[in-house]
Amino acid sequence: MADDCLFCKIANGDFNTDFVYENDEVVAFRDLNPQAPTHVLVIPRQHIATLNEIDAENSVIIGKMYIAAKEIAASEGLAERGYRAVMNCNADAGQSVFHIHLHLVGGKPMGWPPWP
Ligand code: 5GP
Ligand code: ZN
Numbered sequence: 804m805a806d807d808c809l810f811c812k813i814a815n816g817d818f819n820t821d822f823v824y825e826n827d828e829v830v831a832f833r834d835l836n837p838q839a840p841t842h843v844l845v846i847p848r849q850h851i852a853t854l855n856e857i858d859a860e861n862s863v864i865i866g867k868m869y870i871a872a873k874e875i876a877a878s879e880g881l882a883e884r885g886y887r888a889v890m891n892c893n894a895d896a897g898q899s900v901f902h903i904h905l906h907l908v909g910g911k912p913m914g915w916p917p918w919p
Contacts, residue, residue, distance in 0.1 A: 805850040810902035814848045823878075828864060829871045831907070840910025841879045841886070845871050852901040854892040872907045881909040 804811040813820045814830045823843055824831040834842040847864045851857065857865060872888040879886075886909030891898040 805852075805902070808850055808902050810844075810846050810900055810904065811850050814846060824871050824875050826871075829867050831871055831875055834906070838906075839908040839913070841876075841881060841908065843872075843875055843879075843907040845875070845888070845905040845907055846902060851903045853898065854890055854903060856903075868903075868905050872905050875907055876909060879909065885909065887913055 804815060812818065813832065820832045822830050822832050824845070828848055829845060830848060831843050831845040834844050845868045847868060849861070849864060851861060851864070869888060873882070876882050876886045876888075886907060888905045888907045890903060890905055
């Protein structure tokens with residue numbers, strides 16, 4: 804757990820956040836400022852600041868985050884109609900919380916590309 808990391812504190816239960824999914828390594832909760840009918844953040848319990856810190860040793864967690872995302876998508880009724888599960892890295896991508904997280908978004912048609 805990193806000091807002063809909002810998502811470490813959420814994963815630790817400090818704010819009594821409702822988890823839509825949790826296991827020993829991953830937790831997921833609804834985004835405070837949803838950008839779609841379903842907008843869930845999937846995070847590892849382990850503190851990793853950005854995608855730039857992923858390496859051979861810690862990369863297994865990425866697959867586990869995607870397993871969580873597809874299970875949540877199914878429980879939200881999105882599996883067949885579709886959804887997006889993306890991670891922003893650093894300033895150009897708009898990362899604002901420096902503890903990696905997948906944005907699982909769906910429930911409406913989305914454009915591609917996602918930038919203006
Ligand atoms: P980023 O911009 O880093 O890719 O995404 C951070 C996300 O975290 C944003 O979508 C923002 O709305 C969400 N967020 C920031 N603070 C909180 C919080 O305290 N609780 C929840 N549930 N979401 C948060
Ligand atoms: Zn953290």
